[in-house]
Amino acid sequence: MNTKVSSRNSSIEIGGERINPGERKAIKIPIVAMATHETTDMTAHVINGKSTGPTLFVSAAIHGDEINGVEIIRRLLKQKQIARLNGTLIAIPIVNIHGFITQSRYLPDGRDLNRSFPGSEKGSLAGRMAHTFFNEVIAQCTQGIDLHTGARHRENLPQIRADMSQEETRNLATAFGVPAIIDSKIRDGSLRAVTEEAGIPVLLYEAGEALRFDEISIRAGVRGILNVMRHLGMLPRLKNKEPRHPPIISNSTAWVRATHSGVLRALLPLGAKAEKGSTLGVIADPLGDGEYPVIAPEDAIVIGRTNLPLTHEGDALFHLAYYKRKTDTVLDQVEEFQERFEPNTLQP
Numbered sequence: 001m002n003t004k005v006s007s008r009n010s011s012i013e014i015g016g017e018r019i020n021p022g023e024r025k026a027i028k029i030p031i032v033a034m035a036t037h038e039t040t041d042m043t044a045h046v047i048n049g050k051s052t053g054p055t056l057f058v059s060a061a062i063h064g065d066e067i068n069g070v071e072i073i074r075r076l077l078k079q080k081q082i083a084r085l086n087g088t089l090i091a092i093p094i095v096n097i098h099g100f101i102t103q104s105r106y107l108p109d110g111r112d113l114n115r116s117f118p119g120s121e122k123g124s125l126a127g128r129m130a131h132t133f134f135n136e137v138i139a140q141c142t143q144g145i146d147l148h149t150g151a152r153h154r155e156n157l158p159q160i161r162a163d164m165s166q167e168e169t170r171n172l173a174t175a176f177g178v179p180a181i182i183d184s185k186i187r188d189g190s191l192r193a194v195t196e197e198a199g200i201p202v203l204l205y206e207a208g209e210a211l212r213f214d215e216i217s218i219r220a221g222v223r224g225i226l227n228v229m230r231h232l233g234m235l236p237r238l239k240n241k242e243p244r245h246p247p248i249i250s251n252s253t254a255w256v257r258a259t260h261s262g263v264l265r266a267l268l269p270l271g272a273k274a275e276k277g278s279t280l281g282v283i284a285d286p287l288g289d290g291e292y293p294v295i296a297p298e299d300a301i302v303i304g305r306t307n308l309p310l311t312h313e314g315d316a317l318f319h320l321a322y323y324k325r326k327t328d329t330v331l332d333q334v335e336e337f338q339e340r341f342e343p344n345t346l347q348p
Contacts, residue, residue, distance in 0.1 A: 053087020064099015069147025
């Protein structure tokens with residue numbers, strides 16, 4: 001989709017403030033106050049282009065400890081080309097400000113904000129925040145990108161998760177430009193669930209680990225968002241665009257879990273090929289000499305793994321994405337991607 005832009009854009013109102021065509025503002029949206037009665041705001045950076053075009057939201061830190069997306073949005077907003085924007089960009093660096101301050105995935109009421117949509121203005125803390133975020137921001141948008149990382153002590157290979165049965169969503173996912181695309185089921189109460197119901201295509205970008213900056217993940221995230229904006233006609237197309245092989249979509253993923261408790265020694269990094277029957281890692285008895293291999297059930301690519309050696313029986317250790325007879329092709333694309341975004345080959 002490359003939207004042709006010709007007419008003057010419209011004003012947009014967020015948090016009681018109007019942003020006219022050609023204006024750029026940081027809007028403070030009031031949310032539930034802290035226990036000390038200090039006011040708490042959700043900041044939305046609104047860049048309203050002079051010409052018409054899509055209205056794209058980019059959000060981060062719905063889970064407060066997932067900070068890679070915060071840095072991705074900070075760098076995105078510094079891009080000089082944003083000044084030539086068609087349409088409107090709404091960037092929310094920190095949705096869950098409470099969790100961000102306390103370095104927690106959750107809100108003070110113990111709820112997961114990304115399981116609380118659409119929320120209610122008279123509901124729980126999580127429900128009220130979800131209601132405000134959706135109605136003030138999301139409902140005004142035509143497309144969206146939600147930025148996430150793995151949980152604590154779990155790291156994800158940069159990947160897009162989306163409902164690939166929808167043509168527009170599939171096109172956005174392909175435009176983003178990461179080799180790992182997962183056809184992912186939508187969970188009840190999630191931001192993706194309510195946007196899907198509202199007819200707003202949304203990508204979920206997963207990359208890195210909670211409470212950690214990962215440079216490759218950040219650079220790939222910034223580039224991916226810009227790629228989507230070019231695809232939508234919000235930014236000019238690149239004149240000398242690098243040719244890319246179309247990504248191969250995985251329709252099946254699964255965690256390989258620990259069969260024993262002990263100390264894990266992981267043998268495969270993110271992005272590696274796990275061949276059927278090969279050893280992904282070894283669980284050792286820290287008080288004895290027992291060793292138990294962790295075996296790959298099928299050929300796959302490692303898209304997530306635990307970084308915590310201490311392991312209990314049943315713990316999720318390696319997240320594998322399965323492909324039909326094209327695993328080696330995906331592996332080549334992953335290696336090319338990692339080389340392109342290594343810090344010594346690309347300026348931030």
